[in-house]
Amino acid sequence: MTPYAEMTKDEMKRALDELLVEYDRFQNLGLNLDMSRGKPCKEQLDLSMGMMDALYSGADMTCEDGTDCRNYGGLTGIREAKILIGDMMENNPDNIIIYGNSSLNVMYDTISRAMTHGILGHTPWCKLDHVKFLCPSPGYDRHFKITEYFGIEMIPVEMSPTGPDMDTVEKLVSEDEAIKGIWCVPKYSNPQGYSYSDETVRRFARLKPAAADFRIFWDNAYCVHHLYDDHQDHIIEILAECKRAGNADLVYKFASTSKITFPGSGIASLAASLNNLEDIKAQLQNQTIGHDKVNQLRHVRFFKDIHGMCEHMRKHADVIRPKFEAVEEIFERELKGLGIGEWTKPNGGYFISFETLPGCAKEVVAYAMKAGVKMTGAGATWPYGRDPKDSNIRVAPTYPSLADLKTAAELFTLCVKIVSLQKLLGEE
Amino acid sequence: MTPYAEMTKDEMKRALDELLVEYDRFQNLGLNLDMSRGKPCKEQLDLSMGMMDALYSGADMTCEDGTDCRNYGGLTGIREAKILIGDMMENNPDNIIIYGNSSLNVMYDTISRAMTHGILGHTPWCKLDHVKFLCPSPGYDRHFKITEYFGIEMIPVEMSPTGPDMDTVEKLVSEDEAIKGIWCVPKYSNPQGYSYSDETVRRFARLKPAAADFRIFWDNAYCVHHLYDDHQDHIIEILAECKRAGNADLVYKFASTSKITFPGSGIASLAASLNNLEDIKAQLQNQTIGHDKVNQLRHVRFFKDIHGMCEHMRKHADVIRPKFEAVEEIFERELKGLGIGEWTKPNGGYFISFETLPGCAKEVVAYAMKAGVKMTGAGATWPYGRDPKDSNIRVAPTYPSLADLKTAAELFTLCVKIVSLQKLLGEE
Numbered sequence: 001m002t003p004y005a006e007m008t009k010d011e012m013k014r015a016l017d018e019l020l021v022e023y024d025r026f027q028n029l030g031l032n033l034d035m036s037r038g039k040p041c042k043e044q045l046d047l048s049m050g051m052m053d054a055l056y057s058g059a060d061m062t063c064e065d066g067t068d069c070r071n072y073g074g075l076t077g078i079r080e081a082k083i084l085i086g087d088m089m090e091n092n093p094d095n096i097i098i099y100g101n102s103s104l105n106v107m108y109d110t111i112s113r114a115m116t117h118g119i120l121g122h123t124p125w126c127k128l129d130h131v132k133f134l135c136p137s138p139g140y141d142r143h144f145k146i147t148e149y150f151g152i153e154m155i156p157v158e159m160s161p162t163g164p165d166m167d168t169v170e171k172l173v174s175e176d177e178a179i180k181g182i183w184c185v186p187k188y189s190n191p192q193g194y195s196y197s198d199e200t201v202r203r204f205a206r207l208k209p210a211a212a213d214f215r216i217f218w219d220n221a222y223c224v225h226h227l228y229d230d231h232q233d234h235i236i237e238i239l240a241e242c243k244r245a246g247n248a249d250l251v252y253k254f255a256s257t258s259k260i261t262f263p264g265s266g267i268a269s270l271a272a273s274l275n276n277l278e279d280i281k282a283q284l285q286n287q288t289i290g291h292d293k294v295n296q297l298r299h300v301r302f303f304k305d306i307h308g309m310c311e312h313m314r315k316h317a318d319v320i321r322p323k324f325e326a327v328e329e330i331f332e333r334e335l336k337g338l339g340i341g342e343w344t345k346p347n348g349g350y351f352i353s354f355e356t357l358p359g360c361a362k363e364v365v366a367y368a369m370k371a372g373v374k375m376t377g378a379g380a381t382w383p384y385g386r387d388p389k390d391s392n393i394r395v396a397p398t399y400p401s402l403a404d405l406k407t408a409a410e411l412f413t414l415c416v417k418i419v420s421l422q423k424l425l426g427e428e
Numbered sequence: 429m430t431p432y433a434e435m436t437k438d439e440m441k442r443a444l445d446e447l448l449v450e451y452d453r454f455q456n457l458g459l460n461l462d463m464s465r466g467k468p469c470k471e472q473l474d475l476s477m478g479m480m481d482a483l484y485s486g487a488d489m490t491c492e493d494g495t496d497c498r499n500y501g502g503l504t505g506i507r508e509a510k511i512l513i514g515d516m517m518e519n520n521p522d523n524i525i526i527y528g529n530s531s532l533n534v535m536y537d538t539i540s541r542a543m544t545h546g547i548l549g550h551t552p553w554c555k556l557d558h559v560k561f562l563c564p565s566p567g568y569d570r571h572f573k574i575t576e577y578f579g580i581e582m583i584p585v586e587m588s589p590t591g592p593d594m595d596t597v598e599k600l601v602s603e604d605e606a607i608k609g610i611w612c613v614p615k616y617s618n619p620q621g622y623s624y625s626d627e628t629v630r631r632f633a634r635l636k637p638a639a640a641d642f643r644i645f646w647d648n649a650y651c652v653h654h655l656y657d658d659h660q661d662h663i664i665e666i667l668a669e670c671k672r673a674g675n676a677d678l679v680y681k682f683a684s685t686s687k688i689t690f691p692g693s694g695i696a697s698l699a700a701s702l703n704n705l706e707d708i709k710a711q712l713q714n715q716t717i718g719h720d721k722v723n724q725l726r727h728v729r730f731f732k733d734i735h736g737m738c739e740h741m742r743k744h745a746d747v748i749r750p751k752f753e754a755v756e757e758i759f760e761r762e763l764k765g766l767g768i769g770e771w772t773k774p775n776g777g778y779f780i781s782f783e784t785l786p787g788c789a790k791e792v793v794a795y796a797m798k799a800g801v802k803m804t805g806a807g808a809t810w811p812y813g814r815d816p817k818d819s820n821i822r823v824a825p826t827y828p829s830l831a832d833l834k835t836a837a838e839l840f841t842l843c844v845k846i847v848s849l850q851k852l853l854g855e856e
Contacts, residue, residue: 037500045498049485056484057477070473072465072691100528101720108715116543116554116578126544126554142717149714150544262498265722286577287536289570292529292720294693 003339004417004424016421019414023371026411031372033408038190038350039399040259043319047312048261054301055294069293075285076277081267081296087306088224089255090237091271097280100291103256103268107217108146110252110270113283114180114213115150120249120279122213125152125180134172134182136164138353138381138392140190143183143219147383154383155179159192163200170207177210181217187235188222191381191394192353193346195233205241207250216251222349223255224313227321231347239271248273257299259350260309260316267296323397327352327409334413340420343395352395353381360419361390367415373408431767432845432852444849447842451799454839459800461836466618466778467827468687471747475740476689482729483722497721503713504705509695509724515734516652517683518665519699525708528719531684531696535645536574538680538698541711542608542641543578548677548707550641553580553608562600562610564592566781566809566820568618571611571647575811582811583607587620591628598635605638609645615663616650619809619822620781621774623661633669635678644679650777651683652741655749659775667699676701685727687778688737688744695724751825755780755837762841768848771823780823781809788847789818795843801836 004012055061061069063078076082077098086093099106118124125131133147137156147154155172158165163186173179184204186196196204204216218238226232242250249272257266272280303309328345331354335341342355356364361378368375376394379385395412397405432440483489489497491506504510505526514521527534546552553559561575565584575582583600586593591614601607612632614624624632632644646666654660670678677700685694700708731737756773759782763769770783784792789806796803804822807813823840825833 039500042496045489045496048498049487049489052483052487053485055480057481059477059480061473061477068470068473070476070690070693072467072686074692102716102718105716112540112544116540124554126552142714145714149711258500262722263500264502264718265498265720283577286570286573288530288533290530290692292693292723294690295720295723 001337003337004420005339009425012421012425016418016425019418019421023367023414023418026371026414029372031407031411033372033400033404034374035396035400035405035408035412036374036376037399038259038396040263040316041319041399041401044316044398045262047315047319048302051261051298051302054298061294061297063297067293069297072289074290074293075281075288077269077291078293078296078300080300084300084303084306084309085255085267085269088309089220089253089269089271091239091253095239095271095274095277097270097277097284098291098296099268099270101264101266101268101295103219103221103254103258104142106254106268106270107143107219109287110217111146111150111152113280117283119213119215120275128178130178132176132179134164134169134179135383136182136184137383138191138387138394139183140185140219141376141380143217144383147183152180156383157182159189159194161192161194163194163196166200166203170203173207173209173214175210179209180211180213181215183217183219185219185221186238187220187233188225188346188349190221190349191351191392192344193349193351194344196235198236201236201238201241205238205245205247205250207247214250218251218253220253220255221259224310225259225316225350226313226348227317227324228347229314233347239273243273249275252276260313261299261302265295267292267299320398322402323405324352326402326406327395327397330406330409330413334410335416338417338420341416350396350398352397354393354395356391356393356416357420357423358389358391360416360423361387361393363419363422364412364415365393367419368412371411371415373411375412429765431765432848433767437853440849440853444846444853447846447849451795451842451846454799454842457800459835459839461800461828461832462802463824463828463833463836463840464802464804465827466687466824468691468744469747469827469829472744472826473690475743475747476730479689479726479730482726489722489725491725495721497725500717502718502721503709503716505697505719506721506724506728508728512728512731512734512737513683513695513697516737517648517681517697517699519667519681523667523699523702523705525698525705525712526719526724527696527698529692529694529696529723531647531649531682531686532570534682534696534698535571535647537715538645539574539578539580541708545711547641547643548703556606558606560604560607562592562597562607563811564610564612565811566619566815566822567611568613568647569804569808571645572811575611580608584811587617587622589620589622591622591624594628594631598631601635601637601642603638607637608639608641609643611645611647613647613649614666615648615661616653616774616777618649618777619779619820620772621777621779622772624663626664629664629666629669633666633673633675633678635675642678646679646681648681648683649687652738653687653744653778654741654776655745655752656775657742661775667701671701677703680704688741689727689730693723695720695727748826750830751833752780754830754834755823755825758834758837758841762838763844766845766848769844778824778826780825782821782823784819784821784844785848785851786817786819788844788851789815789821791847791850792840792843793821795847796840799839799843801839803840
């Protein structure tokens with residue numbers, strides 16, 4: 001294929017006219033498709049329906065230690081859930097607190113607590129004039145919303161296939177005491193599907209922050225969310241690496257079963273050093289008597305152990321792998337060689353990241369929307385919704401049916417072509 | 429019976445000696461009983477086991493509006509849960525947000541949000557030099573822990589059988605802009621089991637606070653928790669009364685199903701004016717994508733409607749009524765006429781409040797503990813754990829078996845007698 005940039009103006013115009021006819025055809029289909037959020041599809045949800053039978057009216061509701069799961073108590077979660085989630089997160093159960101249904105809520109609470117009470121005896125952030133966070137970008141919009149909500153200044157840091165630009169991270173973190181944290185999705189990152197390299201994780205664990213209350217917010221959302229049996233990314237476990245580096249307290253790690261069982265009805269967790277956990281428990285005991293132990297028990301009874309969970313994740317992969325592959329195939333077929341877009345090919349997670357020509361992302365998303373296909377808002381993957389190049393679009397292939405997804409992906413590539421040509425024509 | 433205070437010193441000493449022999453006998457029993465917390469007993473938990481069958485692998489998991497409860501979304505809860513809980517709280521479903529498993533957590537979050545972001549555009553409390561709360565006392569220790577944790581100054585207000593001393597509440601609230609809230613358990617109060625009179629509720633709704641961001645924290649924890657079919661307390665619904673009084677935004681109201689289904693695995697809720705709800709939702713959308721809708725659906729399918737819930741509460745009452753009556757009977761038999769203690773006789777809720785002679789509560793609790801009966805820590809029912817008269821003890825009769833409870837109550841009365849006699853002898 002001829003790269004668009006090498007076409008003559010007339011060739012471009014002719015191509016654009018043809019594409020607009022095609023776009024009209026799509027508009028007339030009256031589509032109503034959604035590629036905006038990382039939501040599991042119905043077939044994925046059905047995979048966990050067996051969990052609804054894991055507890056029943058005749059079930060024994062006691063934990064292995066004799067605790068009646070139905071009553072008050074158990075601030076940090078039941079032991080067997082800590083073991084299961086510990087295996088999932090690659091952490092010692094003693095380093096884990098099991099929370100409620102949302103790891104986002106745990107992250108929010110963690111920031112909120114740092115604002116009002118500080119971390120391990122340090123000044124509460126709300127008493128400081130400036131609090132800043134590093135935000136590897138493109139990144140997860142809901143992370144950025146939390147820090148924005150708390151008035152924390154967000155500094156974008158460039159992402160690469162091996163993780164954030166660590167030269168910049170190391171420099172900024174060691175120089176500026178106002179920098180209190182960094183958002184990370186280290187495995188199958190949102191939106192790129194990148195996994196941090198061993199070197200990146202090692203450099204994270206060896207950070208020498210100017211602020212003693214600096215923390216890495218390590219959102220391991222996709223820890224067991226592989227697409228393939230053979231091509232699985234692996235990252236160095238961060239708590240262990242921090243401990244080896246003499247930096248045990250440097251990281252808060254988060255995970256949940258939202259995209260394993262039911263989003264909104266799973267269990268979330270935080271892993272951290274014993275120092276950090278003591279700090280957190282001292283707060284948590286004022287906030288709640290305990291989280292939902294019945295749901296913890298339900299998860300344990302359903303999966304039995306980490307092997308059960310991994311087998312379950314293979315079923316998820318079987319449902320969504322064809323969707324990722326279909327999108328990649330269509331992108332490849334429609335866009336390869338045109339020089340108007342690049343996209344990632346992740347081994348896991350929930351997203352594909354698409355880079356348009358500079359200045360095209362908003363327009364592409366608008367075109368798709370006008371033809372009935374909803375994408376994540378352009379800019380959403382950047383702090384304050386400001387993508388400096390207006391080029392990143394997050395593609396979420398899991399929720400639509402395979403047939404709908406193909407239609408949506410085709411329309412998307414059409415929009416990319418149209419907007420790119422308009423851009424190239426306008427720029428001459 | 430002769431009141432202890434009218435006995436001669438010799439009579440007291442002889443009585444004390446006999447009681448101490450009896451106390452020795454109890455100590456030798458090696459008891460290990462717990463009357464410290466308002467926990468349902470196993471028989472009560474068993475009443476809700478049918479809820480574990482309400483959802484099963486073949487169940488339809490969609491709400492009436494077509495929402496798949498298993499997926500993300502639904503920030504404020506599913507409609508049918510709002511209707512059920514609305515009927516329980518006597519509020520319009522549109523005034524309700526369904527949360528996770530803990531109303532305490534909702535209260536904590538509400539205070540935390542006021543600290544970091546303020547209420548309806550007012551200055552965040554963390555930016556103020558002084559923030560104060562009125563604390564009707566004796567009251568609920570976990571309320572006081574939240575305000576203490578946030579460094580909020582707590583001012584005790586006297587409680588009576590009709591509610592807090594409203595002359596004091598009105599005066600303080602109208603004069604001091606630093607007073608931002610008041611903790612209330614308006615029905616079957618913790619620990620007395622008092623219910624606010626109509627006049628009290630009306631005066632609450634008509635408060636004229638100096639602070640525009642003053643809120644009543646109305647913890648309606650025991651809204652349907654009656655002990656009797658015939659003697660049921662009824663209180664005026666506060667949101668409606670505030671609206672009628674032109675003070676719609678004055679109150680946050682909380683409730684949960686913790687003591688209806690399973691503590692820790694129920695659903696919690698907040699009811700407030702639409703203004704307040706908008707304010708809260710703007711925050712909540714940064715905190716979570718949504719709460720556990722599957723558990724909301726499970727509750728709705730189990731109860732069907734408010735009548736189902738009320739019938740369920742009759743079963744709870746049948747289990748715990750004999751326990752309350754046993755304690756009252758033993759207190760009556762052992763202590764009536766001795767002039768060394770007073771206790772409440774609630775129509776609902778989870779507690780009996782006991783008033784010893786001044787300066788005896790700590791010692792009574794210590795004596796009970798030494799004989800193997802754990803009571804709520806003396807002082808816990810007061811802000812900062814400081815009971816000025818050292819006289820209030822919260823009695824929680826629900827958790828132990830009836831036989832154990834009788835033993836514990838007998839021991840308790842014995843401890844009251846011993847400590848009272850020692851006090852009277854010491855004071856001469």
